[in-house]
Amino acid sequence: MSEQRIQGLGVSAGTRIGRVHLYRPQAATDSLSRKQVAEADVPAELERLRAAKEQSLEQLQALVEKTKQSLGADKAVILEGQTSILADPTFFPEMEKRIQGQLVSAELAVDQVVEQIAGLFESLPQEYMRERAADVRDVGKRLRTNLGGNSGVSLADIQQEVVLVADDLTPSDTVQLDKTYILGIVTRTGGKTSHTAILAKSLGIPAVLGIGAALDTIEQGDLLLLDGNTGACVLHPLESTVEEARRRMEDEHHQSQALSVYANQPAVTRDGHQIEVVANIGTTLESRSSLAEGAEGIGLFRTEFLFMNATSMPTEEEQFAAYREVAENLQGHPVVIRTLDIGGDKELPYLELPKELNPFLGYRAIRLCLDRPEILLTQLRAILRASVHGQLKVMFPMISNLQEWRQAKALWLQAQEQLRAEGVAFADGIEVGMMVEIPSAALLADQFAKEVDFFSIGTNDLVQYTVAVDRMNEKVADLYDYFHPAVLRLIQMVIEAGHREGKWTGMCGGMAGDPQATPLLLGLGLDEWSMDAGSIAKIKHAVHGLHRADCVALAQRLLTLGTAPEIRTELQTYLQQPE
Amino acid sequence: MIREQVTIQNDQGFHVRPAQLFVTESNKFSSTIKLITENDNTVDGKSILGLMTLGLAQGSTVTITAEGADEEAAVRALVELVNSKFGEA
Known part of the structure; x- marks a missing residue:
């Protein structure tokens, strides 16, 4: 059988080779x-x-x-x-x-x-x-x-090393992925910031998405090679191709070994400026290894998994146990917990939310939580109770106006009142912040900055809403670019507005884990970088090679450029210049 | 037919685990087993759905009845199970 080359979108780095496990959840019949x-x-x-x-x-x-x-x-x-x-x-x-x-x-x-x-x-x-x-x-x-006549095999049942091939993976599929057995992921649809991409990266599973119709030629048990850097896949690879891939896998291994030296060092520039590098996590399990992987804390703890892995709303007790575990695993380092961000493409079967025409503009995240305050109140109580076990902070997702922020803040105070009345202990002075992922919030950052303790910029949604591009739609995927000058201006506005009020600004989107963006963000004055644990060593390494003063000048120059490609080119030139 | 009254003593009443244990025990007998509540609701003692949807809380009194070849043994075993608080602490 001759080998067949398939091109997709590389979203999670790494080369892998293995037997195909075709995953077909209930097809609509x-x-x-x-x-x-x-x-x-x-x-x-x-x-x-x-x-x-x-x-x-x-x-x-x-x-x-x-x-x-x-x-x-x-x-x-x-x-x-x-x-x-x-x-x-x-x-x-x-x-x-x-x-x-x-x-x-x-x-x-x-x-x-x-x-x-x-x-x-x-x-x-x-x-x-x-x-x-x-x-x-x-x-x-x-x-x-x-x-419906299908086997009903769940992803959690896979107990041997396979390359997972599927049309698409839902968020509830992806939380079942076990890195021990899933060597790599290949899907028909999905873009760079789809949830499959985010989860694959955060778990360190190489992935190629959006291979389209080529998926139909892949069969159960086929040998498949994938390269998560370039998005290239080879079906039925020849012996020589396999050998070459194995050499590449070894190189990758050596490289990551070399970078890992930086993982456990502080991220300090050549001129002595230190930044905070923290991790994004989505499960309590990930929090066990965060410190070892070089994280100085957690900048984004997505709490959705608690809700998606359940058949009913998790109770305050269940949530408390999870938040406490993460707080304890981080041994006093900060943990920013993001309150429930459900809706959009993340569904909860037991909430029975109606299908929406524009889910990303619809009933989701803080909107849902303010409409059903008992859900948020339960979560906030659980966070408060866990706060005595570590250093917790809390942030609200999808804030689009000040009323939402104030309502959420009022619920936070209400949760504190309740616990105080019940005689339950919680930590003093917990920082409360917000995600900036909607342009309206970025534009009003100066007003928000007076009321919040910190900002965390979520670039994935911010780009989607600023540029009006559906991040799941491959046809417009190339419009999705965080180097778009408009996005950069919003980022600058948020950081400066925060600093004027003495508040810190973090970033927890994909941009924070891209070493190409590091000099720019450093120059803009970003305080905290939050990323998949797998990117930490890479970013710390990048910071070690930079001068902050140079980066400030560079950022000012980049902000005058009119297009994303110009900005990229300039950044590449800057990064390649001899020291 | 044999019948005997018992009081549910375990904390959460007839939740999944007790109901499951009751059904497992009932199924060991060929007799027809019924559970009758104080307001005369009658359910099949071999139906977990019937038992659970009665919503019996701690302190409720119910009558267990059995009719068939092994009715005596059945009622004895089930009463014992309820009185043991379903093995809960």
């Missing part, structure tokens, strides 16, 4: 829209339902066994409960009755019965029992998946 069946089809429909039940039972029993072994019998009880729901004498007979009596499809019968029972649970007085509605819905989801 025709039956999804089918509601009624003909009387003659009833036996077939009943048989489909029965088969789905058997398959679901087998899966659940396997899962119970696995959970017992890995987490203990106690944790398996919930799953056993789900097995019992499936086997329940009232569950299936009710569905069968509907198929026979009302001639509905198996899918609709499942939905109706599941919702009826979930509704019963939700009407119960005890909160604990109300939450069980999620178990019933989980069972329903499994049945629906199995009715």
Whole structure:
């Protein structure tokens, strides 16, 4: 078989070679829209339902066994409960009755019965029992998946080294990725700042996205080579290609070894100016290795995983445990917790948010949280309670005007009032800041600066909203550029507005981890750089080679240029000049 | 038919784990097993959904009934299970 070259977008660096694991989560099938069946089809429909039940039972029993072994019998009880729901004498007979009596499809019968029972649970007085509605819905989801005729294999089940190939990965898929087994990721769609890209980078898994129709030629078990730097993939590589790739992998290994020397040193310029380099994390697990990887703290702790990995809203207790763990792992170094940033492309099944035409301009992040303040209040209480275990700070995402900021701040004070009344301890003087990711917030930075303790610039969304480019759409992906002069002006405005009020400004978007941008950001006066742990050594290395005074002059010059390519060229020239 | 009244003593009432244990125990017997609440709601003792949606809290009193070949053993085992607080501390 001859080798086949495929070009995609390299979003997470590194060369890998391995066998393909094709991941196809529930494809939308025709039956999804089918509601009624003909009387003659009833036996077939009943048989489909029965088969789905058997398959679901087998899966659940396997899962119970696995959970017992890995987490203990106690944790398996919930799953056993789900097995019992499936086997329940009232569950299936009710569905069968509907198929026979009302001639509905198996899918609709499942939905109706599941919702009826979930509704019963939700009407119960005890909160604990109300939450069980999620178990019933989980069972329903499994049945629906199995009715769709797919294997229902979850990413967490992968237990051998593979290259993961998929159309796209949802945020809930990506949080299941285990670096031990997933060598690399290749997807049909997705751009440089899609969530798959962000997660792959943060986990250090090489990834090539957006290979398009070429994905159809890849089959289960094929040998696939990918280069996350260039975006080049080779399907069925020849022996010589494999050898060359292995040499490259060794080089990469040596290079990262050499850079790692800088990881645990402070980031100081040649003229003695020190900046703060911290990490972005998305799970408590990542916080265990942050310090070892050279982070001087956490500049962005995304809390979504807590919410996305659950079948119902995590309780204050569960959140407290997670925040406390991160605070403790960081041993007194600062941790900036970002409050829930859900909505947009990040869905929560149990919130049942309606689909939106423009999710990135819609009901998400702080907008959702201010509309449902109980969610934010619970989170803020958990953060406050955890604050005695380390140095926590909190920031609100997607602030677009001062009212939102003040409402969020009021909830923060309310949470403190509540805890004080309950006699619960929390730290004094916790800094409260905001993300700047909407141009309206950047333009009003001088007004915000009087009220916040700090800013953190989220370049990924800031670029998307400033340049009006959908960061998921490959067709316009090249318009997405943080060196766009308008974006740079906004960044400058925010940093200067902060400094005038004596407030610090950080950056937690992709730009902070790009060594090409380092001289520019240094020149603009950025105080804190937050990035994937994998970029820390690289950025610290870059800082060591720079003069701050030079960078200030460079930044002023760059801000007079009219286009992103000119700015890039100038930066490259600057970085290549002999010392 | 055998019947006996018991009081739910464990903290969170008939939540998943107790309901699961009750159903597992009920399924060991061929008798028809029912659970009747104080307001005369009757559910199948082998149905976890039935048991859980009763929303029985700590302190509720219920009647367990069994009818069939092994009715006596069934009621005895189930009463014992409830009185043991389902093995919770």
